[in-house]
Amino acid sequence: MNLRLIIEVALVGLRRLWHGKLELLLTFVVPVAFFTIFAMIFTGGVGSGRTAKIKTVLTDLDRTPLSQDFVQRLTDSEAIGVVEDIRDDGINALDATRDAVVRGQATVAIVVPEGWGDSLRTAEPTKLFLLADSSDQIGPKVMKALVQETLGKALAGTPRADLPAPPAAPAKQANASVEVIDLFTGGKTNPAVSMYAAGIAVMFLLFSATGAAGSLLEEEENQTLERLLASRVGMTHVLLGKWLQLGLVGVCQVVVMFTWAQLAFGLDVARRWDGFLLLTLVTAGAAAALALALAAACRTRAQLNAVSVVLVLTMSALGGSMVPRYIMSDTMQQLGRATFNAWAIDGYTKLFWRDLPTAELWPEVAVMVGSAALLLIAARVLAMRWETA
Amino acid sequence: MPLALAVADLVKAFGERRALDGVSFQAQQGQLVGLLGPNGAGKTTLIRCLIGRCRPDAGSIELFGQPLPARGGRERLGFVPQDLGIYPDLSVRENLHAFGVFHGLRGALLRERIEWALEWTGLKDRVEALPKTFSGGMKRRVNIACGVLHEPAVLLLDEPTVGVDPQSRERIFAMIDTLRQAGTTILLTTHHLEEAETRCERVLIIDHGRVIAEGTVGELIRETVGSDRQATIRLARPLAPEVLKSVALGSNTPALARATLGQALNGSGPNGSVLNGDGNNGYGPTSSTSPQSELTMSRRDSGHDPLTLRTSVRSVALELPRLLEKISNAGGEVRDVEVTAPTLQAVFLHLTGRELRE
Numbered sequence: 001m002n003l004r005l006i007i008e009v010a011l012v013g014l015r016r017l018w019h020g021k022l023e024l025l026l027t028f029v030v031p032v033a034f035f036t037i038f039a040m041i042f043t044g045g046v047g048s049g050r051t052a053k054i055k056t057v058l059t060d061l062d063r064t065p066l067s068q069d070f071v072q073r074l075t076d077s078e079a080i081g082v083v084e085d086i087r088d089d090g091i092n093a094l095d096a097t098r099d100a101v102v103r104g105q106a107t108v109a110i111v112v113p114e115g116w117g118d119s120l121r122t123a124e125p126t127k128l129f130l131l132a133d134s135s136d137q138i139g140p141k142v143m144k145a146l147v148q149e150t151l152g153k154a155l156a157g158t159p160r161a162d163l164p165a166p167p168a169a170p171a172k173q174a175n176a177s178v179e180v181i182d183l184f185t186g187g188k189t190n191p192a193v194s195m196y197a198a199g200i201a202v203m204f205l206l207f208s209a210t211g212a213a214g215s216l217l218e219e220e221e222n223q224t225l226e227r228l229l230a231s232r233v234g235m236t237h238v239l240l241g242k243w244l245q246l247g248l249v250g251v252c253q254v255v256v257m258f259t260w261a262q263l264a265f266g267l268d269v270a271r272r273w274d275g276f277l278l279l280t281l282v283t284a285g286a287a288a289a290l291a292l293a294l295a296a297a298c299r300t301r302a303q304l305n306a307v308s309v310v311l312v313l314t315m316s317a318l319g320g321s322m323v324p325r326y327i328m329s330d331t332m333q334q335l336g337r338a339t340f341n342a343w344a345i346d347g348y349t350k351l352f353w354r355d356l357p358t359a360e361l362w363p364e365v366a367v368m369v370g371s372a373a374l375l376l377i378a379a380r381v382l383a384m385r386w387e388t389a
Numbered sequence: 390m391p392l393a394l395a396v397a398d399l400v401k402a403f404g405e406r407r408a409l410d411g412v413s414f415q416a417q418q419g420q421l422v423g424l425l426g427p428n429g430a431g432k433t434t435l436i437r438c439l440i441g442r443c444r445p446d447a448g449s450i451e452l453f454g455q456p457l458p459a460r461g462g463r464e465r466l467g468f469v470p471q472d473l474g475i476y477p478d479l480s481v482r483e484n485l486h487a488f489g490v491f492h493g494l495r496g497a498l499l500r501e502r503i504e505w506a507l508e509w510t511g512l513k514d515r516v517e518a519l520p521k522t523f524s525g526g527m528k529r530r531v532n533i534a535c536g537v538l539h540e541p542a543v544l545l546l547d548e549p550t551v552g553v554d555p556q557s558r559e560r561i562f563a564m565i566d567t568l569r570q571a572g573t574t575i576l577l578t579t580h581h582l583e584e585a586e587t588r589c590e591r592v593l594i595i596d597h598g599r600v601i602a603e604g605t606v607g608e609l610i611r612e613t614v615g616s617d618r619q620a621t622i623r624l625a626r627p628l629a630p631e632v633l634k635s636v637a638l639g640s641n642t643p644a645l646a647r648a649t650l651g652q653a654l655n656g657s658g659p660n661g662s663v664l665n666g667d668g669n670n671g672y673g674p675t676s677s678t679s680p681q682s683e684l685t686m687s688r689r690d691s692g693h694d695p696l697t698l699r700t701s702v703r704s705v706a707l708e709l710p711r712l713l714e715k716i717s718n719a720g721g722e723v724r725d726v727e728v729t730a731p732t733l734q735a736v737f738l739h740l741t742g743r744e745l746r747e
Contacts, residue, residue, distance in 0.1 A: 222472045222473060222474060223470035223471065223472040223473075223474040224470075224474040224475065224476070226437075226440075226442060226468075226470055226474065227468060227469075227470050227474035227488075227535075227536070228491060229441075229442060230440040230441065230442060230463065230466075230468040231488070231491040231492050231493075232464070232491060232492060232493050233491050387442075388441065388442060388443060388444045388459065388460055389403075389437070389442070389443045389444065
């Protein structure tokens with residue numbers, strides 16, 4: 001064995017790595033970037049240690065000093081983010097509360113029923129209701145524990161600084177309890193299935209679209225693009241043709257993914273085919289437009305690969321394709337709104353989990369269509385460099 | 390012959406650099422015009438201007454008397470890029486179909502032209518095969534076919550035979566010949582100078598963004614290096630230096646050499662054999678004007694080869710026998726004589742120099 005030859009082979013590889021700046025970036029910078037993203041997801045910020053607040057609607061129908069004290073204690077809890085702007089269009093408070101959870105405005109709702117305070121002195125006290133969205137697999141459980149802890153404190157009469165002393169402790173406080181009502185049961189499959197079908201589908205939609213959009217750069221490098229542009233084909237034809245191609249492949253990709261989800265995991269896609277098709281079309285169209293804009297912005301295929309890997313993984317991490325967004329801090333959840341992943345997952349969740357009407361998809365559809373249009377315009381502007389010099 | 394392509398005073402600058410600095414030329418219908426030039430001379434920019442991919446700063450391009458706009462309006466123009474600008478993972482038929490559509494062909498006409506192209510390229514039996522599995526020559530044929538499906542009146546061929554074997558090259562030029570016979574004007578960019586010399590009716594040499602020579606190969610040779618032949622004489626043994634002098638040889642004594650050789654070639658007149666250079670290509674800028682001959686030892690590598698002598702001769706029939714006789718009389722034994730005509734390569738190097746461009 002000639003050690004010198006082995007060393008030279010290794011040195012050649014290292015020198016090539018040094019010359020390939022993008023490869024260096026992928027090797028050393030990207031892992032650190034992803035560690036940072038995940039650290040922020042799970043801590044709420046670098047070093048802050050904050051966790052996500054549980055979006056909660058507090059509905060006090062009892063309106064007694066005890067119930068008000070109880071609700072106030074929950075409001076003061078750092079674990080809760082109280083949702084107050086729930087829909088109030090004439091429907092009663094209980095329906096509005098339920099509606100807020102069903103629509104995803106809140107993860108849970110605590111309902112203090114009328115007469116709850118008085119019932120605590122009876123043998124059969126009325127229960128508190130915890131309306132839960134079980135697609136969040138953490139929030140309702142944490143909330144139940146928190147409610148029981150807070151209830152115990154309230155009933156024990158632990159004084160609060162901003163309130164007068166509560167009434168005498170009820171005799172049957174041991175019987176006070178919480179009933180958890182899952183609003184999304186009833187033949188539905190595990191919510192994670194629709195969420196992850198959407199999350200994974202969009203992530204790979206972005207990967208495959210950016211990969212396929214690289215053909216634009218290949219065609220530019222091997223003069224096929226030059227040749228096309230010397231024929232009757234214009235750059236707008238090329239871009240729209242590629243967008244159509246990427247979009248159609250993307251639609252097929254998502255359809256395959258959800259068909260498998262239906263066959264293997266019982267996700268009822270066929271029942272909501274209209275909304276599914278609408279959402280899939282706009283999602284695939286937006287992903288294709290993003291891929292084309294990236295390709296038009298990059299100089300080489302290698303550059304596109306590096307940029308798209310970083311961007312797609314970042315979008316997927318922030319947008320909920322990798323970890324559910326409900327465990328992220330509010331800030332990270334807001335950041336996630338800048339990704340297609342988040343909008344698509346929200347849309348598919350509306351369809352297959354919340355069972356909302358297709359018309360309720362308008363925010364997701366509007367965002368996707370708007371993004372696709374803007375990105376296509378950006379791609380067209382960037383592609384001008386390939387046109388007449 | 391009607392004028393197919395007329396380029397006048399074409400200028401294109403990229404920043405401070407003028408890629409085209411007033412290029413003008415014309416090509417008549419059915420002509421095969423060779424476009425030559427060193428790397429960076431401006432050929433690519435010229436081609437890009439012709440196909441509408443580069444907007445000239447000044448000048449005009451006319452196709453059959455009609456001015457071409459900066460973009461579009463090039464339906465009668467065909468372009469075959471140097472790289473394989475086809476889809477290697479589509480079958481031959483799919484490629485032809487796609488490029489036919491891109492060039493505006495539809496329906497029966499498209500099908501007819503695809504059949505013609507398959508016949509023309511000799512790829513009828515490989516119609517469903519993918520070009521990525523083809524040899525270089527076959528790929529080139531598909532590449533060219535995709536550029537001529539729409540029957541362009543003027544075809545721009547950028548190095549169509551790069552990297553192909555002689556058989557494929559012959560086939561490609563046979564294909565090109567059928568286009569010419571059908572009246573297609575072809576502008577052929579190539580670095581194969583012998584290819585341009587034997588195939589092109591006219592040659593255009595471009596350098597530093599300007600046309601520095603234009604004409605038939607014969608015209609270019611006459612106007613630059615002269616039409617004298619180069620004679621290379623190989624001896625069985627070296628001539629002794631004093632004998633060499635007696636037959637008018639001696640590269641370090643050109644005056645004596647010319648005088649003595651003039652005696653040796655008495656009767657060739659003032660327009661006798663032309664002076665030779667350093668034995669490299671045998672042609673120099675002053676050769677056609679020199680009235681006398683010089684015979685020098687050829688250089689082999691960096692040194693002189695005492696067994697090889699070179700000279701330029703204007704009249705092979707008159708001058709060469711006398712020269713050989715003189716050598717023989719001086720005791721020299723000639724082993725071999727090679728007479729070569731001046732080539733386009735000599736013209737090209739004479740006009741563009743020998744220094745590397747990039």
